Amino acid sequence: MPSPNLLLTGATGFIGFDVLLKALEEGWVVRAAIRSISKSGSIVNHPKITALGRSDRLSFVEIPDICDQNAYEEAIKGVTHVVHLASPLPSPFLDPLTAIYEPNINSVNAMLRAAAKEPSLQKLVIASSVFGNSPFPPDVSQHITAEYRVPNLPGPFDSMMPAYCGGKIAATNAIDTFAKENNPSFDLAVVFPGFVFGKDQRALKIEDFMSSTNRILLGIITGKDADSPMPAGAVHVDDVAKIIILALKDGAPRNIGTTVPHVFDKAWDIVEKHFPKAIETGVFTKGSQATVPVNWDASQTERDFNLKFKTWEDMVVDTAGQYLELSGKEKA
Numbered sequence: 001m002p003s004p005n006l007l008l009t010g011a012t013g014f015i016g017f018d019v020l021l022k023a024l025e026e027g028w029v030v031r032a033a034i035r036s037i038s039k040s041g042s043i044v045n046h047p048k049i050t051a052l053g054r055s056d057r058l059s060f061v062e063i064p065d066i067c068d069q070n071a072y073e074e075a076i077k078g079v080t081h082v083v084h085l086a087s088p089l090p091s092p093f094l095d096p097l098t099a100i101y102e103p104n105i106n107s108v109n110a111m112l113r114a115a116a117k118e119p120s121l122q123k124l125v126i127a128s129s130v131f132g133n134s135p136f137p138p139d140v141s142q143h144i145t146a147e148y149r150v151p152n153l154p155g156p157f158d159s160m161m162p163a164y165c166g167g168k169i170a171a172t173n174a175i176d177t178f179a180k181e182n183n184p185s186f187d188l189a190v191v192f193p194g195f196v197f198g199k200d201q202r203a204l205k206i207e208d209f210m211s212s213t214n215r216i217l218l219g220i221i222t223g224k225d226a227d228s229p230m231p232a233g234a235v236h237v238d239d240v241a242k243i244i245i246l247a248l249k250d251g252a253p254r255n256i257g258t259t260v261p262h263v264f265d266k267a268w269d270i271v272e273k274h275f276p277k278a279i280e281t282g283v284f285t286k287g288s289q290a291t292v293p294v295n296w297d298a299s300q301t302e303r304d305f306n307l308k309f310k311t312w313e314d315m316v317v318d319t320a321g322q323y324l325e326l327s328g329k330e331k332a
């Protein structure tokens with residue numbers, strides 16, 4: 001096996017698995033850092049991976065605790081590029097402080113610490129979020145781009161959204177401080193995705209599909225009325241993964257927004273247009289997710305990379321289509 005040149009964290013996740021596929025397709029030799037080595041089998045034997053025929057370019061390293069400040073010291077050795085995605089999303093089932101806020105900030109600090117010591121490193125790409133540089137709670141009067149920054153949140157981090165936003169903001173600010181104080185020999189890029197939707201490349205059955213942010217979208221088209229409003233801003237998983245791979249290249253911008261404006265409940269109109277039979281047969285029923293308007297502008301990324309982001313309609317069609325496919329229900 002050739003020596004790995006790309007360390008990827010979060011490869012078992014929604015975005016990370018798509019990044020892994022694209023990286024292997026592009027010819028990268030990937031060392032995937034995973035929480036438990038027992039998960040390597042489900043990646044290496046996944047039909048999408050075997051179909052590529054590049055398993056000889058994929059190896060694994062176990063990192064049981066991403067908050068350990070020495071977590072990545074061994075894993076990063078010898079690679080030229082890193083994509084850091086591993087961190088928890090907001091979840092009511094996780095302790096907000098220790099299982100959401102702390103892993104989001106501590107894993108980034110651990111990665112920066114390892115990167116600073118690795119002479120072979122040329123580029124480190126880190127996933128933040130549109131929440132990582134936005135006022136919390138959202139403020140629609142503020143025009144936000146990837147260059148915009150907000151001060152760290154004071155806490156307390158005792159519920160999932162403040163904990164997630166606080167962790168992402170602290171991590172974004174820690175990256176800036178690191179770059180300013182250390183003048184690193186490698187390049188840094190930070191990617192700011194909106195809510196991510198679209199075809200989940202990992203999913204082989206319907207339960208797999210529900211483990212991603214797609215479940216928010218699915219709620220709207222399967223009759224669930226969400227309790228709390230969510231900020232606007234969404235991106236197709238294919239776009240985020242593509243942009244993360246592009247961010248590895250020399251000359252890519254330092255701050256990269258990946259989000260388009262959207263209104264959650266318009267998902268229903270899109271499903272009515274594309275899947276009328278699934279509505280007729282009761283597979284899709286109308287739910288609701290209120291949207292808080294946000295003025296986050298990622299159009300610079302379209303100009304920088306000469307591409308057009310997929311639309312909310314594309315995300316809904318791909319997610320609803322995969323749901324129908326995996327649940328064995330006929331597309332209209």
Ligand SMILES: NC(=O)c1ccc[n+]([C@@H]2O[C@H](COP(=O)([O-])OP(=O)(O)OC[C@H]3O[C@@H](n4cnc5c(N)ncnc54)[C@H](OP(=O)(O)O)[C@@H]3O)[C@@H](O)[C@H]2O)c1
Binds near residue numbers: 192196
């Ligand atoms: N999905 C979105 O809407 C969205 C939007 C903006 C930014 N992001 C960011 O993009 C990154 C990837 O998101 P995703 O949607 O791919 O999330 P995901 O599907 O939940 O995957 C998260 C990945 O991080 C790993 N991970 C989570 N908590 C961990 C912990 N405490 N210790 C070790 N590993 C841990 C998971 O490993 P296991 O499989 O072992 O759990 C998995 O590989 C995250 O940084 C997230 O904040 C996501």
